[in-house]
Amino acid sequence: MLQKCLKAKALLRALSFSALIFSSAAIAAPRTLTVYTYDSFLGKDGLASYVSAEFEKTCACKIEWISVGDAGQLVTRLEMDKARKVPSAHVIVGIDQNLWEKLRSQAQQWDGWNPKNYEKIPAELRVGGKGEGFLPFDYGIYTFLANQKDLAAQKLTPPKSLKDLTKPEYRKTFVLEDPRTSTPGLAFLHYSWAVVGEKDAPDYWKKLSKNWLALSPSWDQAYGLFSRSEAALVWTYQSSLAYEKEKGRGNQCLVVKFKEGHPIQVEGAAMLASRLGNDAESLRLAKQFLEFLLTPTVQKEVPKRNWMMPVVKGTPLPGSFQGLPPLKILKSGSLSLYPGPRWEELLSQWRRAIEQ
């Protein structure tokens, strides 16, 4: 009797133990990869939602996207995390070559890792040395978009160089973005500094400030002024013409070609060392995620979901993106496309110049 009882107890224990194992396996949460990004990358029709849905099918993991506001705020976020001694994300998505200057010290280096499809990225779109940690996934060429009808109404032809913008005939015809609050604005500042030269840049900015119609706080507000025909020219991306084509206004708009060439914005992702340094499993997952950004699955969605160009050569483009006029890309150094003073210094130079 006692023996039977002991056997029953042993059986019960075995059953409970296996139940425990099965239940814990069932409730074990999938590994989560935390990703910081800028606000407009998210949302239902953004690239983030698509990447999540597709990547989670393959990785048995969960992506947690955290919006930090504008792209420029990515740096602020990391600084705040550091100050508060709280863990940052595993991966950061949406940095560009200018932000990279500030972030590369915090990035996880690749240490010999060679992401699949990385070799298919043209050399001019690679930021930093190989293995430094910047993985490009899309790019855009900055230019002015012109409303031909509005220009013709003012008897103007599109400007041919940066210096044309300071001529009296272009007074109050164009709108720029504020370099302190907008990435395209900061790119224009770097670009003009690099093209005009260190010595003449302050004078150029001063003249420019008398001529611009407005310095908008963000790209969307600048583009809004252009859409409302308040301004005949707007500092934007080449891909804006694709949008105008889709709206049926492609013939009315024109991409301005500057003889000096055009700056580009390379958007990329990086792994963060502070979070991944001692976590091999998360590091593996982060690498898998970064690699996924270069797959055809993601690259073909870049134009429509992020209004940028895919970085991997040979990616098919949607109709509106085909036939965009070729622009001369401004060649650059290896780290930043516009090597020069740090951006705080550049901003204060600019500020002093326009306040004179």
Add this chain to the structure above:
Amino acid sequence: MGRTSQPVAKSHRTVGAAAKKYGALTVTFFGTYWVLFIAIPLVALLLNVRFHVGKFFDPSILSLVKVTAAQASWSTALSGVVGLFLGVACSRQRRLQLLLALPFAISSTVVAYTVMAWFGRKGFLPSFFGIQLPWLFSMKAVVLAHVLLNAPWIGFLVAGAMGEVPRREMEAARTLGAKPAQVGLHIVWSHIVEAWASGLVQVFALCVMSFAIVLILGGGPPNETLEVSIYTHIRYGALDLGGAVASALWQLVLTLTPWLLLLFYWNRTGVRQLRRELAPLSLNVSRKFHFWDWIAAGAVALFFIPYLWIFIQTESSKSFTEFLFGENTWAEWVPSFQVSLKLALSSAVITVAVALSGVVSGILFPRLEKWSAVLLSFPGGVSTLVLALGFWLAYSRWVDPFEGSWLAIAILQATVFLPIALRIFRPIASAVQFHRIDAARSLGASPLRAIRWTEFYRWKGPVFAAFGMAAGVSLGELAAVSFFYSEKLIPLPLLMSRWLNRYRFDDARGISILLFLTATALVALSTYSGLKPRERRFA
């Protein structure tokens, strides 16, 4: 019917033990809220400045102080003149007062785009009448937008004060041979001047803290304000707390100085003026529209009709109905609308609870009356961004500005709205019918029941008004939201910004119409309710 009840003399106040018990609770609640969410954040901000004294006198920040002060002064002066005329003209008609209140809920972004829609290169006025503003993107345009937004609010306050002008005094003066101008100067003016002056102070603070209007219409540096400087120092590129704190402190100096001067004046002239300054929102009303009322209606329309452009925008390829029920948009705007409503209602509940606790503390403990008014007025001089920065500095261990916290957003929005709520509650508080409460108590009613029978009907309208106005303003608020939102907490203004960044201009326009309709409906309903006559006949 006019509001006839007069403030009851202090000697009539008999606060029983039960009331004192409740009073202690309200004082504790109000005091704790003020210390936690206003005092501590501001002290945290001040403590930080010790390390950044040099920044305080940075020439670029000093030049911003100059530009901000000049812009705010011009905006306030013009709004004051226009608002005074509007208030006097609309004082006889409740419906016109309602229209004066509506612009209060319109977001500053819509105001800026309204100026552009009318005066821009392709705006209505240049297209139809050839009238164009050569200075559209300059400080003059900023001042114009501020006047469009603030003059009706000053008019609303003046119209309220006009209702307090005693007719008997005016009739007596006329009987004694006073000319209309003399009656206006010596009787009417003396009754409305304080409401007007405090309105000016409030508008000055709002113009100093102006953000979206300056960014959109200012045309860029050097036409910008300290609020823009705070934003650029903490939200973009690198975190420069020193520059942000220095800008915030200068902003505090600019906004609080006029408030303190006014409070000093009140102190010198006594509590009676303070009470009268916070004029009631009810007045003598007439049902019939006379000739001058139609003229006044035309003047008020100039400050409301311009906003209707958002309904007739021609470049949009999508109708509002298509936006509302579109397959792609419905699933996106509905959750954000729910978040916006949740935030608006939370802010409104907190606003009403805190303002009521402050005002009731003053009623039950007369010694605290002046203090509660001062403390409730104080946030009127503090910008949301400044408070949010202080909030973060004080509570950064627990509240992360990037993690998202609806409570932090609601508290910040509610705090900034407290002075407006005070303005709505104060006149009712100054006329509590203590003798009626005593009578009800002597007939055996419990304290709560006595208050319910004798006071509730008077408070119902103003509480509803304050609730609706706070909720309406909160819907379009972006400063607090931009500090504490997260991916799970995306209200409509943020969704709009996200769509704008993705070329979804038509959908973003749909949101602006939705916000406009919801906010104005909330304010219209609440204000109409608040403006109803509040007298009850007792058998």
